[in-house]
Amino acid sequence: MATARTPLIRRPWRLAAEAGALLLAAAVAFPLYWMVLSAFKPAGEVQSTEPLPWTLHPSLDAFRRVFQQQDFGRYFLNSLFVAGVVVIASAVIAFLAATAVTRFRFRFRTTLLIMFLVAQMVPVEALTIPLFFLMRDVGDAVPGIGLNTLGSLILPHLAFSLPFAIWMLRGFVKAVPEALEEAACLDGASRSRFLWQILFPLVFPGLVATSVFSFISTWNDFLFAKSFIISATENSTLPMALLVFFKPDENDWGGIMAASTVMTVPVLVFFVLVQRRLVSGLGGAVKD
């Protein structure tokens, strides 16, 4: 076997490893390539029993079908709104909580930390039943957040992304030297000023990494959208819109692939934008 570090590795081995890596990269990317390709293929080619890995007649028909169908654009905005609110709210709330558990000593601190850890393991899906009834009852009292509203998607996701966000941010808040806080304090900065103008910007890279996870889990949500948005289809999100193209007799694969592309591309863009921070953030959180 070759040695662990690149400079020490022997040349033929490294070339073989690099060729292998490129092949694997192609294999891993292939499903995404096929998705985008099929979205642009004309209907006849998508439903061909001799599928080709390219198309000479790219067409936007599938996308046109997707956006003309019902309110796909609206579903898209709904998904974006739900994920956006969850990301921002969970970042702020988790930041405060992470600060509390890392920069203060108080009774029940360790207990709380363990609770946050345990909370991450709660099978979200198992809570669909009680949450369904909770949303129904809350909806009777506060119409804005009951069943069939976007609130019924935002609130559970907020609760489910918080424990992980707090757990991850802990490391980032801890990494800010305490001397900084003391200095700020001696310079006469108030607590909230220190919190928002000094600590917050310093922890921001960690917040980005954390937000990726809350964004993805919310954007991906299928179960709650399926269970809580029953009759108000105008409040549906993307995953539900995607299912419309599955038909009992024959699936509209072109439409499914176009809708999938529309649903995936924003996440891809988001990932590429925060990629560096994500990797360093994960490293930082894990090293801690």
Next chain:
Amino acid sequence: MTLTVKEARAGGGRTPLTGARRGRPPSRRGSRWTPWLYLAPALVVLGGLLVYPIYQLGLISFLQYTQAQVSGGEPTSFQGLANYAELFGDGQFWQVLLATVLFAAACVVCTLAVGCSFAVLLTRIRAVPRLALMLAALGAWATPAITGSTVWVFLFDPDFGPVNRVLGLGDLSWTYGRYSAFALVLMEVVWCSFPFVMVTVYAGIRAIPGEVLEAAALDGASQWRIWRSVMAPMLRPILVVVTIQSVIWDFKVFTQIYVMTNGGGIAGQNLVLNVYAYQKAFASSQYSLGSAIGIVMLLVLLAVTLVYLRLLRRQGEEL
């Protein structure tokens, strides 16, 4: 120390004795209520949307709760353990439980194997191929579960998918057989979850100082020895994290099974606990049975969590 300065500044006036009264390090900067003030929003959200629903889940699992009770037509009645007795007496439940455990185990093993070997590969290649593999993995990672599911089903479609064509499998329908359907879902799950393992382990390997490895090599340690005695112990905390995360994640798979096998496969042959609970509750309105399944899942994951906590403790991680 500076603690006293802070105590005097921030704590002064409101609760001056806070720190001194308790025999622990005084809370720095601010009154004893400050941390609770910061924690309040999180605790309200978690209490209302996590703790309370868990309590409700437990409660419903002990009640008779079907469509009649939900609509208010009949009063709810306490059933004791009757729901659990019904569940445990049902052969299908045990079959689903076994399938869930085996399926999750297979997913975890494959995800870790692929993720770790890709991570090691990443450390041995130059920047360009590394970037290519990293970007491809990020793409798979970023793909929402539902679109990943639809794309994989399409890839393996007996009529229009390229996989059967390339492998010469004719019109083999992957979702028709029990094992082939599970295998298909497994491939999708591994595809979209190995990147997390890969990136995390890669970050861990990169964090090992090169001098340590060089020193070991200079001392004449073999590759295997370096891996076993130097790298593995240093990577252990990371491996624990990714393993536990994978276990938790794979045990809870819902979307992939639901979408790829159309709600649990033909005659429920591809059901896992999550989908089973959902079908019981929302498709056949047996909310109490669905809740009892939820409680079983909760307990299994709680057990996993306890193991995790013990491992963390043993590593001496400070909470």
